[in-house]
Amino acid sequence: MINLANLTKRYGDRLAVDDLTLSIRPGAVTGFLGPNGAGKSTTMRMILGLDRPTSGTALVCGRPYHEIERPLRTVGALLDARAVHPGRSVRGHLLALARSNGIPARRVAEVLERVGLAAAAGRRAGALSLGMSQRLGIAAALLGDPGVLMFDEPVNGLDPDGVRWVRNLMRSLAAEGRTVFVSSHLMSEMQLTADHLVVIGRGRLIADAPLADLLVATAVLVRSPHAGDLAVRLAAEGCEVVRRAENELVVTGAPVERIGDLAHEAGIRLHELSPREPSLEQAYQELTADSVEYRVSEGSAR
Numbered sequence: 001m002i003n004l005a006n007l008t009k010r011y012g013d014r015l016a017v018d019d020l021t022l023s024i025r026p027g028a029v030t031g032f033l034g035p036n037g038a039g040k041s042t043t044m045r046m047i048l049g050l051d052r053p054t055s056g057t058a059l060v061c062g063r064p065y066h067e068i069e070r071p072l073r074t075v076g077a078l079l080d081a082r083a084v085h086p087g088r089s090v091r092g093h094l095l096a097l098a099r100s101n102g103i104p105a106r107r108v109a110e111v112l113e114r115v116g117l118a119a120a121a122g123r124r125a126g127a128l129s130l131g132m133s134q135r136l137g138i139a140a141a142l143l144g145d146p147g148v149l150m151f152d153e154p155v156n157g158l159d160p161d162g163v164r165w166v167r168n169l170m171r172s173l174a175a176e177g178r179t180v181f182v183s184s185h186l187m188s189e190m191q192l193t194a195d196h197l198v199v200i201g202r203g204r205l206i207a208d209a210p211l212a213d214l215l216v217a218t219a220v221l222v223r224s225p226h227a228g229d230l231a232v233r234l235a236a237e238g239c240e241v242v243r244r245a246e247n248e249l250v251v252t253g254a255p256v257e258r259i260g261d262l263a264h265e266a267g268i269r270l271h272e273l274s275p276r277e278p279s280l281e282q283a284y285q286e287l288t289a290d291s292v293e294y295r296v297s298e299g300s301a302r
């Protein structure tokens with residue numbers, strides 16, 4: 001459990017984090033969303049005792065970070081995957097961390113196995129690809145078997161396999177009853193990963209709600225030459241289905257990805273699959289419209 005109460009950080013005349021009060025609960029993946037410069041990293045750094053709040057408190061399991069004995073056993077974090085001693089081996093990096101935190105050395109082999117780096121244990125940490133560095137950073141976070149985990153943009157720069165791997169890991173860590181707090185600017189990713197969302201803009205809390213609440217209005221238009229069969233299938237999954245024309249359905253109650261997967265599993269061809277109402281991406285854009293610091297104008301290069 002992480003508890004923030006009136007958490008505030010000011011840099012000069014700039015309010016990076018502005019009076020945040022919220023709780024991040026165990027047994028769920030909580031996505032932490034916000035445009036660039038919204039204050040996500042600063043919030044995470046304050047939770048980890050790396051930045052001092054100007055006012056307010058950030059508690060992990062009821063205590064400020066600096067009062068936690070052997071903190072790696074309580075909270076593990078990945079903030080910057082490249083922050084390793086480049087000359088050390090993968091195993092050596094983790095062993096040094098384990099030693100300085102009173103963690104038994106056998107945990108090193110366990111976490112290397114869990115993140116799929118067992119075969120790379122002897123490689124130099126500085127020579128790893130970005131994806132492998134992320135895995136090493138995650139291994140370090142898991143070393144003390146902590147109940148609270150925080151990841152700052154863990155899928156940045158990963159290929160689709162890496163992204164899927166991180167997603168599954170987050171979900172399994174939450175299923176084990178841990179608190180998983182993960183920042184991202186990728187709404188589509190959070191839509192697939194998170195159970196709960198915290199959205200901030202210009203340091204202020206914009207939304208703190210279950211993912212399902214932010215997706216409530218989502219309806220998906222589906223066109224298929226076998227719309228009737230698909231409608232039966234979707235209804236059996238608990239979706240609400242309106243047949244608008246011979247080949248056309250409007251479906252609510254499942255995200256677009258799930259509908260596509262169901263059609264695929266049933267071997268039903270689709271001619272169109274498109275969200276009609278606000279998706280999380282759209283809901284997020286509306287929520288943060290007033291708080292984007294640097295906006296790219298329509299039509300300019302991205």
Ligand SMILES: Nc1ncnc2c1ncn2[C@@H]1O[C@H](COP(=O)(O)OP(=O)(O)OP(=O)(O)O)[C@@H](O)[C@H]1O
Pocket residue numbers: 011014015016034035036037038039040041042043185
């Ligand atoms: N050490 C610092 N000194 C001065 N200003 C800072 C410092 N660190 C962050 N800021 C400012 O605080 C605000 C919040 O930054 P922060 O990095 O927390 O945002 P973020 O949501 O993590 O953004 P991004 O997604 O771009 O990483 C920004 O305006 C940033 O310029």
